[in-house]
Amino acid sequence: MKKKKWLLPIFASFMIFSGIGINETEAASPSHLTSTALSYIGAPYKYGGTSITSGIDCSAYTQLVFSKLGIHLDRTSKDQYQQGTxxxxxxxxxxxxxFFNTSGRGISHVGIYIGSGKFVSATTSGGVAIDHINDPYYWGKRYVGAKRVANFSNVEVASVKAAAVDFNVYASRGEVALQLAESLGLDTSDTNSPFPDVKASSEYAGATVALNKIGAFVGDEEGKFNPASPITRGELAQVLIVAFNMKAQENVEQFIDVPTTHWAYNSVSILSSNKVTIGIGDGLYGVKDHVRLDxxxxxxxxxETIE
Structure with a gap:
């Protein structure tokens, strides 16, 4: 219902073990869950709908996201409220x-909590979008409760050392923040960064704060921004579609390295349909490649040319 937002993913492979009440997910990190959930940002809403392209409702959306992780959820929000602990x-x-009561008749809306007081859900006015759980104007007054249907382990993902990457050639996350903030004309005067690794005196502080406010960058599972780390083309796709509020268009190009089951498929498809990318040749997008400055x-x- 508000601005569309996104959380930058960290990759992890995973296995699912079923349990009673709560599923134990080994090697599925919180970032993997959020990257899956947020890959559908902007998908249209349709009551009773189950399709990302033609429309999906809130419980079908949560069901879809968890199914990607091998976890079964019942179809309706009321039934999902009976699952887990x-x-x-x-x-x-x-x-x-x-879960929320938006109809005045009990459980009628469900979303996925992604940390920092925020959740993502399929909303009637904005499609799949991020909102704040304590929003005093709407969600805060309608909150009913929460259920844990799976335990996600905090998988350690080795960060890429700055020394291993030539930042005269490749873009750092900090540089991406600077360029996007400038392109979007964001107010960068606030340097009170929410990221523990970005001090107020950092050259990236204003840009990271501004982009955090619109949801383009939220941080990893430790809340860090990692300004000196590179960013992949798959990650950048998700950042761009949220930052520039891109919608899916027709004539999507298919890339060999981004199948429909890939976590970045929806973001790359939206990027492609808006002619922002044509890939790197030979039918490849280069989803795991570090983003070059050029x-x-x-x-x-x-x-910037998208209307």
């Missing part, structure tokens, strides 16, 4: 289902 609001963790410039330049 209750969680106090002050103990919410990434991946918990959060390519970043092209991405941003093309995105």
């Amino acid at each position: 209750k969680v106090a609001k002050n103990n919410l963790e990434t991946g918990d289902l959060v 390519h970043l410039g092209l991405f941003v330049e093309r995105a």
Whole structure:
């Protein structure tokens, strides 16, 4: 119902083990869950719908996201509220289902908690979007409770050391923030960064704060921004579609390295359908490749032309 937002993913492979009440997911990190959930940002809403392209409702959306992780959810929000175990609001963790009474007749809406007081859900006015659980104007007054249907382990993902990457050639996350903030004309005067690894005196502080406010960058599972780390083309696709509020268009190009089952498929498809990318040749998008500075410039330049 508000601005569309996104959380930058960290990759992890996973296995699912079924249990009673709660599924134990080994090697499925909170970031994997959120990257899956947020890959559908912007999908249209349709009551009773189950399709990302033609329309999906809130419970079909949560069901879809969890199915990608091998976890079964019942079809309706009321039935999903009967699954898992209750969680106090002050103990919410990434991946918990959060429920609301939007109709005045009990459970009628469900979303996925992604940390920092935010959740993602399929909303009637904005499609799949991020909102704040304590929003005083709407969601805060309608919150009912939460259920934990799976435990996601915090998988350690080795960060790429700055020394291993030539940032005269490749774009750092900090550089991406600077270029996007400038392109979007964001107010960068606020340097009170929510990221522990970005001090107020950092050259990236204003840009990261501004982009965090619109949801383009939220941080990893430790809340860090990692300004000196590179960013992949798959990650950048998700950042760009949210930052520039891109909608899916027709004539999507299919890339060999981004099948329909890939976590970045929807983001790359939206990017492609808006002619922001044509891939790197030979039918490849280069989803795992680090973003080159010259390519970043092209991405941003093309995105700026979208109406």
